[in-house]
Amino acid sequence: MKKTFCLLLWLTLSPVVWEKSDRAATESSVLGATGAFFALYVADIEASTRWYSEKLGLKVVMQDPKRDKAAVTVLEGGGLIVELIQHDDAAPLSRAAEAKDNPLVHGMFKAGVIVDDFDKTLAAIKARNIPIVFGPFPARPNHRANAIIRDNAGNLIQVFGK
Numbered sequence: 001m002k003k004t005f006c007l008l009l010w011l012t013l014s015p016v017v018w019e020k021s022d023r024a025a026t027e028s029s030v031l032g033a034t035g036a037f038f039a040l041y042v043a044d045i046e047a048s049t050r051w052y053s054e055k056l057g058l059k060v061v062m063q064d065p066k067r068d069k070a071a072v073t074v075l076e077g078g079g080l081i082v083e084l085i086q087h088d089d090a091a092p093l094s095r096a097a098e099a100k101d102n103p104l105v106h107g108m109f110k111a112g113v114i115v116d117d118f119d120k121t122l123a124a125i126k127a128r129n130i131p132i133v134f135g136p137f138p139a140r141p142n143h144r145a146n147a148i149i150r151d152n153a154g155n156l157i158q159v160f161g162k
Helices: 002-012 045-056 118-127
Strands: 036-041 059-067 070-077 080-087 110-115 132-137 146-150 156-161
Touching (some): 036 110, 045 059, 045 080, 118 156
Parallel strands (some): 110 156
């Protein structure tokens, strides 16, 4: 239900700004991924847009101002697509227990991205002062090299080597 609602919301909102972007890894993008997508409900869409632009080097490819209680921004770069939704009825994760019948809760548990060059990505993460909260962990048999970073709203993003 939650995923269907997000997809339907995104599809029904007419984009104000929509640009075709180079789907290949760009120099400014921190995450050179084969392909990944995640969507987040956020409390402050401008602050989250700035964080994903400045820290991960993603470019805004679509922005729709608030309409019917929701504003949407989609960012893309290096094979990653991130959809940010600020919805008036979404509750902070700390209030999720109170909102058990409400699918509109800020954040997620964790999202993951498989990157083309883990060492290069890790260096870029450190250079941009992105907090690494767990790891980095080296590759081992049956385990990819990985590290977990935190965005401006506290969401965890796990970065895996190929």
